[in-house]
Amino acid sequence: MKRVGKDFFTGDVLNVAERLPGMDIVIKRGESETRYTITETEAYNGTDDRACHASKGRTPRTEVMFREGGILYIYFVYGMHWMMNIVTGMENNPQAVLIRGAGDISGPGRVTKVMGIDGSFNGESVITSQRIWIEDPGRRVKIVSLPRVGINYAGEPWISMPWRFLIRS
DNA sequence: GTAAGGATTGGC
């Protein structure tokens, strides 16, 4: 079993966000497992990062981000899209990695739609879950980092931080 | 209770 464990997800969000592209998300439904290679991520880095939901404090929605890394933070935006994040870091240090692309899927809203991810996955542990986890096949991939998308409201310097990570194709 | 706005997407 190549399932990625707790030590990886309790590490710093920037390290996790940069290393996830090239690893696989595995979704198990019934007896069938589907693998999607992660192609794009973004890091949301603690209470100082004005683009991170946790910068507004510990609320019912952001509560999962304050827990120990390795669980999912799933939320609903624009009245139609689910966003999937993996919480990272230690307890009380709210961080998460947004999954923006996997396999042939481009865009975070499409990722959750194709994978069947919704609010029922919020707080679920990718370390122990029997329906979603991460595997590391040991692929060598080149990573490009760029500014994050859709967070202009956060202002500088957060708009310009190169915390979006993609596989260089 | 009310209001504003969003870590997006698809269509014009």
Add this chain to the structure above:
DNA sequence: CCAATCCTTACT
């Protein structure tokens, strides 16, 4: 360019 669509948060 802009509408869709509803949840979360802040404020009265």
